[in-house]
Amino acid sequence: MSANPSSSVIAAFRVFQQELDTKHDKYERLVKISRDITIESKRTIFLLHRVTNVPDAEDVLNEADVKLDGVRQKIGHIAEELRGEDIFQFHRAFTPGIQEYVEAVSFLHYIRHRSLISLEEINARLVFMRTEKEDPKGSAEALPQGAHVLTFQVTPSDYLLGVADLTGELMRMCISSVGNGDIDTPFQLSQFLRQIHDGFSYIGNTGPYEVSKKLHTLRQSLGKVEDACYTLRVRGSEIPKHMLADVFSSRTTLIDPEEGVV
Amino acid sequence: MNKREGEGSSRKNVDSAQEQDMSANPSSSVIAAFRVFQQELDTKHDKYERLVKISRDITIESKRTIFLLHRVTNVPDAEDVLNEADVKLDGVRQKIGHIAEELRGEDIFQFHRAFTPGIQEYVEAVSFLHYIRHRSLISLEEINARLVFMRTEKEDPKGSAEALPQGAHVLTFQVTPSDYLLGVADLTGELMRMCISSVGNGDIDTPFQLSQFLRQIHDGFSYIGNTGPYEVSKKLHTLRQSLGKVEDACYTLRVRGSEIPKHMLADVFSSRTTLIDPEEGVV
Numbered sequence: 321m322s323a324n325p326s327s328s329v330i331a332a333f334r335v336f337q338q339e340l341d342t343k344h345d346k347y348e349r350l351v352k353i354s355r356d357i358t359i360e361s362k363r364t365i366f367l368l369h370r371v372t373n374v375p376d377a378e379d380v381l382n383e384a385d386v387k388l389d390g391v392r393q394k395i396g397h398i399a400e401e402l403r404g405e406d407i408f409q410f411h412r413a414f415t416p417g418i419q420e421y422v423e424a425v426s427f428l429h430y431i432r433h434r435s436l437i438s439l440e441e442i443n444a445r446l447v448f449m450r451t452e453k454e455d456p457k458g459s460a461e462a463l464p465q466g467a468h469v470l471t472f473q474v475t476p477s478d479y480l481l482g483v484a485d486l487t488g489e490l491m492r493m494c495i496s497s498v499g500n501g502d503i504d505t506p507f508q509l510s511q512f513l514r515q516i517h518d519g520f521s522y523i524g525n526t527g528p529y530e531v532s533k534k535l536h537t538l539r540q541s542l543g544k545v546e547d548a549c550y551t552l553r554v555r556g557s558e559i560p561k562h563m564l565a566d567v568f569s570s571r572t573t574l575i576d577p578e579e580g581v582v
Numbered sequence: 583m584n585k586r587e588g589e590g591s592s593r594k595n596v597d598s599a600q601e602q603d604m605s606a607n608p609s610s611s612v613i614a615a616f617r618v619f620q621q622e623l624d625t626k627h628d629k630y631e632r633l634v635k636i637s638r639d640i641t642i643e644s645k646r647t648i649f650l651l652h653r654v655t656n657v658p659d660a661e662d663v664l665n666e667a668d669v670k671l672d673g674v675r676q677k678i679g680h681i682a683e684e685l686r687g688e689d690i691f692q693f694h695r696a697f698t699p700g701i702q703e704y705v706e707a708v709s710f711l712h713y714i715r716h717r718s719l720i721s722l723e724e725i726n727a728r729l730v731f732m733r734t735e736k737e738d739p740k741g742s743a744e745a746l747p748q749g750a751h752v753l754t755f756q757v758t759p760s761d762y763l764l765g766v767a768d769l770t771g772e773l774m775r776m777c778i779s780s781v782g783n784g785d786i787d788t789p790f791q792l793s794q795f796l797r798q799i800h801d802g803f804s805y806i807g808n809t810g811p812y813e814v815s816k817k818l819h820t821l822r823q824s825l826g827k828v829e830d831a832c833y834t835l836r837v838r839g840s841e842i843p844k845h846m847l848a849d850v851f852s853s854r855t856t857l858i859d860p861e862e863g864v865v
Contacts, residue, residue: 341646348642352635359631363624 343409346401350413353397357417360391361424365489368427372497372505377431384428391421396448399472415478422474422482427489434508436516439479446472477528484520484534487513491541498548503556506548513542626692629684633696636680640700643674644707648772651710655780660714667711674704679731682755698761705757705765710772717791719799722762729755760811767803767817770796774824781831786839789831796825 364387371377398414422442429437448470474482490509497505520535647670654660681697705725712720731753773792780788803818 344642348638355631359627
């Protein structure tokens with residue numbers, strides 16, 4: 321009854337075992353890198369929320385740039401692991417990290433340029449050089465001999481989900497900017513979020529299934545921002561600036577309970 | 583955390599808007615206090631994240647050990663497999679040593695949820711190995727006795743605790759009783775699998791031993807009922823199913839077994855019970 325250990329069937333299974341173990345080990349490494357990316361991107365977003373509060377916004381933005389460069393290095397590691405592999409077999413490993421990265425980089429882009437970063441712009445910065453000495457550079461213009469160019473393409477669905485998360489952060493930024501006495505930002509944000517919301521409504525249920533949940537959250541965020549604009553416009557003339565923060569703290573929930581690294 | 587720091591400072595300054603302008607004074611004592619909070623929290627979260635990573639490694643290695651141990655019934659030389667499993671579990675104990683290092687001086691229950699999955703898998707693996715060798719259930723004290731680590735000044739870990747060179751620290755990792763319980767509950771699933779595969783190999787003694795053993799474990803868990811950790815109720819349900827499958831196997835052997843030649847027994851079982859639990863596998 322005992323199996324002959326040198327039979328060809330057993331040998332074939334040993335090959336399968338090695339292939340599967342290699343694949344699972346790679347998946348596990350990608351999960352670990354993705355968790356690091358998520359944590360670093362979330363910390364960048366927390367940092368960016370402070371822009372409205374400090375006199376010198378440029379320092380904060382530069383610090384955020386540095387953090388995001390660190391995140392891009394880690395995305396380079398993901399690209400290394402995925403070299404020669406079918407990326408969709410590992411997509412679920414790194415998708416949370418990539419969504420957080422899209423959220424962070426689009427938030428920074430909005431603060432600087434008041435516009436939505438495009439998927440092409442995001443992917444343009446995810447180009448990595450790997451020379452023989454494993455010396456990565458961010459630019460792709462010079463191509464020394466023996467160098468490999470690695471790219472990481474963010475998928476459109478990850479981009480969409482990252483942008484949906486961005487709207488939650490923009491809502492928070494709106495409420496805190498009102499608390500600081502800035503009464504222009506809410507109106508800009510209201511228009512911007514309305515456009516994003518309309519875009520998502522076009523997609524409806526034809527996109528990835530997470531989009532429906534995020535569309536619901538997006539409506540709530542849009543509602544809060546528009547409430548803020550209403551309070552400012554209709555009631556604003558009655559209330560002195562330094563009291564505005566108190567009006568808002570009693571009306572809207574500022575802290576989203578799911579924020580935080582667990 | 584950091585976000586609260588920003589909002590807190592803006593709120594405080596809005597209240598005292600008469601005295602200064604709207605921007606926060608970066609050297610105020612409140613901001614300084616918040617920076618200390620930020621560092622503490624970041625350190626804590628980083629430690630939690632490291633523990634989660636170690637725990638995932640422990641889970642994967644323990645699961646692979648269990649897969650290895652299932653092969654004991656199929657190969658002629660069981661001792662090789664058991665030694666290989668010992669080596670793997672020593673590797674897992676090294677990683678538990680790393681957890682003990684991280685937890686030095688900390689409140690372990692603040693980080694318990696980070697490492698509990700790994701520790702439960704380890705308990706499952708080591709109790710499975712112990713059962714295969716000794717046909718008995720390993721006790722919590724025995725498990726903890728092997729989780730003693732030596733850390734000398736040169737960071738040279740040894741497994742034994744008898745010799746205590748100068749400047750050495752003894753680190754222990756205590757598996758909590760609830761982790762032990764949940765690990766033993768998972769063990770019963772593996773024992774059920776071992777029972778079914780041993781019948782397929784023609785071994786008709788193991789199922790009866792296992793049936794008694796699982797019945798005792800099941801009775802023990804019934805004493806606990808709902809007074810234990812909440813996961814116990816779910817696992818008790820699974821335990822009843824496993825016990826049912828093992829007792830079905832014994833029934834088939836005893837009552838129907840005389841009718842069926844040994845080499846046909848495997849076919850009888852493959853048509854009656856599900857061998858592979860769909861949740862097995864590393865994801």
